[in-house]
Amino acid sequence: MSSLDDLAARQHGIVSRAQALEHGLTDDALKWLVESGRWNRVHTAVYATVTGPLTFEAQVWAAILRAGRGAVASHRTAAYLDGICDDPGPTVHVTAPADRHVRSKVQVVRVHYAHRLPVTRHPTRLPPRTRVEETVLDLVDSAPHPREAEGWVTSAGQRRTTTPERLADALGRRKKIRGRPMLEAMLTDVASGAQSPLELRHLRRVERAHGLPVGTRQRRVAGGRAIWIDVDYEPYSVRVELDGRVGHAGDGRFRDRRRDNRATVQGHATLRYGHADVFGDPCGVALEQAAVLRTRGWTGTRRPCGPTCVASSFP
Template identity: 35%
Template sequence: MSLRSGSPMAAWGRPLPRDDADELRWLLFHQEEVLSLDQARQHLTPKAIRHRVASGRWRQVHRAVFVAHSGPVSAGQRRWAAVLAAGPEAALAGLTAAQAGGLRGFPDRPIHLLLPASSRRGSLPPGVRVHRTVTLTDRDVVATGQPRRTTPARSIVDAAQWAPGDGEARAIIAAGFQQRVVRADDLHQVVDRLPRVRRRRLILATATDAAGGSHSLPELDFLGLVRRGRLPEPARQKVRTDSTGRRRYLDVYFEKWRVHVEIDGGQHLDPRAWWADMRRQNALWVDGDRLLRFPSWVVRAHPDEVLTQLRDALRAAGWRG
């Protein structure tokens, strides 16, 4: 099948076969089978629209938004419906935009939208939360890809400032770095542009620590504990090569004293992951390192015990702080 030069591109970069489809079919393909009433009216008569809904070919998911099938509505289609209902100035934002950009590990409801403070909007589908801003420039919006959404850095910053608590805000930032959704320079530039960003100090401090290698909330909690106890600053996510030549990442490593700390999360309920970690631990002991392991809940619930053991290990290794 030949494609015309300059044919449109799908969100994932594949040419769309416009020679074989009319404009309405191409629009539905491009928008994941979702379209607004205004868009439908550009291609169909009111009678034709009503017939598609009455016959079950289309499903009305909002007063002015349709899905061109009768089955379950996907997460991507819900995002399209929210943007189309809110109008051309709306953009997916916060966690919703970050998830559209690849962030994993957080619930996908509600759908967050960002609108300029001066814009008007109509009614919205259930489960959509609108935020207003005086700062929404082209620098904050992804130039390619649909539906319209904020950049990864702006999305992570907004998700952190809209989070219900500081802990979730820190977890979102850490996940953004761990999953390589965001870069430190981009995030700092966004914060500099937002005059009244909430949790400014927390966002910047967490981003600095996460960029330095603390890629999970327990690791960030542990780093805060180290600083509170006035212990030496450790390396995070230190790369070591094991006896088989494989690269291993150490959660926390006090390199001068060869004290290594592992912070165990829920993944250690998996026996295979648990054995892989024990094997790595054994190799470190054979090499002469001291290794301490703490469950993440102990770091939060019993910080003084963690500090005591860590301080004792460092002193036994020669630290004189």
Template identity: 35%
Template sequence: MPPEQTPRELQVLLDAQLGLVTQAQLTACGFPRTRVRKRLEAGHWQRVLHGVYCVTTGPLTRPMTLMAALIYGGGPALLSHRTAAEEWGIVPADPSVPVHITVPYRLSAKGQSPTYVGGGSARFPVPAVGSVLHPGVVVHRSRAHAYIGLDTAMPRTTLADTAIDLAVAEPTARAAYVSLISSVTNRRIRLADVRQRLQERTPRRYRRALKDAVRLLAEGVQSVLEYHFAVDVEQAHGLPRADRQGPVIVDGRTLWEDCEYTGCGIPLIVRLDGRWSHSMREVKFRDRRRDNAAELAGRPRLVFGYEETVGTPCVVAQEVERVLRREGWVRRDENPCPACESFWSEWGPEGLTGGEAA
């Protein structure tokens, strides 16, 4: 649209909205529908969503895609759920999935299917006909809308609210449980904020699962790997609950052990090596010094990575139990894990402890 034909008020709006505008805004600026239709038919403009137009002819950038969804939803709209999680860095961005927005409960905005590029007579470079111009919009409604957003250039839900919404959108309670733990640990979200938001806007489903996730996080779980160890190894196999993130002084520095069983009278240390940073030279040196400190203190230690903890939790549990028994721990109940039955039938109780158990 040539500058000389653009009313100043409309040009300011277009600059603020990355070249995007709604039919209602155009009408308010005195731009009639007939002129809008002519520009669309000539291929000078593009129809992005229902009632939302772009005054350029090229493909949309990600900021333009998000802005289109927001102005479609109206002034109060917030980026939310997976889209807000992408903007917060909780999950990787995927331009093929719809943009999620949340609006106040009273608004009647409806979701939009993807918009495809149609034919036109533009003399300018345009996206290929039939390609996706905009991935569409998923509209959520919230009675707590006024309390869950951040007023930024592209408003979005708060970090804690985003983590909760992402978890509640999962298909199962277990997936919601893992999602919340993953979001909180990977993005270092303040647990106090998550707990407060769960109290203020109690989700309609997965309440028990999310409450259990917060409890596990409060016990010191700081990664998805630690979650799998706590749930799939300890809980699933009836092992004692470890103390997590216990401090240890090495070379005058305070370091932290992932899991230790001093609370049940056993000096065993379990380290969970699942972070890329363990390959860094400084971290390798720190871990060696910590290993030496444990050896000098006469403390047994086991180290597990993501592959064995997630892929073969029964084997990990058997190794942990073997050391626990060797150090004096006595199992009072049967192993509740059904997957371990084949192991017990093949090896018997002695196979787990090398004949040391009573």
């Protein structure tokens, strides 16, 4: 059984009935291993060769083997495996070839189907999974809200698991996907430096919608210690910092304060906004931001984003 043991080790202790039979076991031997407690049945014709709670990778392997030939981890499960998100969620997602159907009543496993699976699966990573770009596009396609779609695109870029260019290339090979025009525009904005849904919202609904000057996003400022500015309006010495939860708590809060204080000493004005501001009152943010830019020399034409926009009261 050494070859079967090696296979089980590669699959985090999980083997299928077909694999066990291919390596010399019989159905009677399988039955004895389960009844004696040496192996445990995880799904129909899928067994754990180890006792105790299964690791996440073992659960993924079990779902893949249950789905059968050609199946791979996908969607949020693949995103977790590749570091795009920190929470795999309660369901293991796998995708199987579209020419087959998996009969499964396991609530913790969801099986998707795809015609292009041979080209969208990653060639080497284990457990088998979709390529990073395909994973992101699958999640965007199934996202219930555009904001969630933005979150997957920006998270993949922020964590450096892929690039807007590679995502755009994968998008070009897909015939069908929900919200293609929105996604194409989103990838363009992410390529310009927006790294989160908060930054995308500021770019579109504050700056661009109200005719404000174009800021430089994620600008690196060298010095004794390099700092990053979310949006820098360098000609007017105005900086905008967009505070999501990540990086702006604990030690991050003190780094922000030191950065803002240093900027003030150097003559820069720093405006700081969070989700409630940019998502809840983008027109108010634009009004305030335009007022500061105006005091620092901006003479451009600003405009309201609609008939009810508070920016209509701009001087």
